[in-house]
Amino acid sequence: MNDQLNRYLFADKHARGELVLLNQCFQTMIENHDYSQGVKQLLGELLTATSLLTATLKIEGEISVQLQGDGPVAYMAINSSMITATAENSLNSQHIRGIAKLTTHSDAVGLKNLIGEGNMVITIRPSNGEAYQGVVALEHDTLAECLCHYFEVSEQIPTKIWLFTDLEKNVSAGSLLQLLPDGDDKEQQLVDFEYLAQLTNTIKAEEIFTLPANELLYRLYHQEQVNLYEPQTITYRCGCSAEKCLNAIAQIEPSEIKSILAEQGKISMTCEYCKTEYNFDEQKLAPFIDRTRH
Numbered sequence: 001m002n003d004q005l006n007r008y009l010f011a012d013k014h015a016r017g018e019l020v021l022l023n024q025c026f027q028t029m030i031e032n033h034d035y036s037q038g039v040k041q042l043l044g045e046l047l048t049a050t051s052l053l054t055a056t057l058k059i060e061g062e063i064s065v066q067l068q069g070d071g072p073v074a075y076m077a078i079n080s081s082m083i084t085a086t087a088e089n090s091l092n093s094q095h096i097r098g099i100a101k102l103t104t105h106s107d108a109v110g111l112k113n114l115i116g117e118g119n120m121v122i123t124i125r126p127s128n129g130e131a132y133q134g135v136v137a138l139e140h141d142t143l144a145e146c147l148c149h150y151f152e153v154s155e156q157i158p159t160k161i162w163l164f165t166d167l168e169k170n171v172s173a174g175s176l177l178q179l180l181p182d183g184d185d186k187e188q189q190l191v192d193f194e195y196l197a198q199l200t201n202t203i204k205a206e207e208i209f210t211l212p213a214n215e216l217l218y219r220l221y222h223q224e225q226v227n228l229y230e231p232q233t234i235t236y237r238c239g240c241s242a243e244k245c246l247n248a249i250a251q252i253e254p255s256e257i258k259s260i261l262a263e264q265g266k267i268s269m270t271c272e273y274c275k276t277e278y279n280f281d282e283q284k285l286a287p288f289i290d291r292t293r294h
């Protein structure tokens, strides 16, 4: 099964939902890294959560969700871009990547033990428009609860999130339920929302990992009319390139470049996300060494 996100609307209730399943992306994100089980688990949850969050955006653009604190994980970040459908690709899609940086090796498990006292920083950069950033303290025990808290304080939209990760199958999945703030009877809407949340709460990990979206939706909400939209495909894409490395090298003093070349014969850069190594020899670096002469 491809990595995919499904969005749906409850026809008679003021609520919408999402289901996501990530296998290939999760696998690619962790394969070249020596992460502990605990880090993989939390990174998988953050990957899933970010993809759910990205699908709630109504704009094309980039989003990054970062966890940072005083624990053994210095930071953990997932970056994702929303790409709208084109003639070649009829489906909307997400490109996603992620990383965890540790200050010290740790076998700790769980948000609190890995991140410690800290924050979740959500940065949204629309393709057209101003970037904005939301910061919430990590005051709850799970990432799902912290995200719900974010929606509560920054967007004021009741939202529930469920996250599942299986490290044996390298699969990560999740669901989001969100109240649609329209209509008049706010009280009844909240009652309906709680009712749908209770139904969603019965999802079992095995079901979300194996069942096609329409079957799972029927299993959960068979008395509701659920309108399923076209799915979004999700692809792991790092976005690093030799060109971006050269842009960084352009910031280094020519004298420094010369001295690195004299010592090592090349400048070597490794992408911290995907571990791709980029090497630049004297010939490739000539424009950056000669620029003082102009």
Ligand SMILES: [Zn+2]
Residues within 6 Å of the ligand: 238, 239, 240, 271, 272, 273, 274, 275, 276
């Ligand atoms: Zn990369």
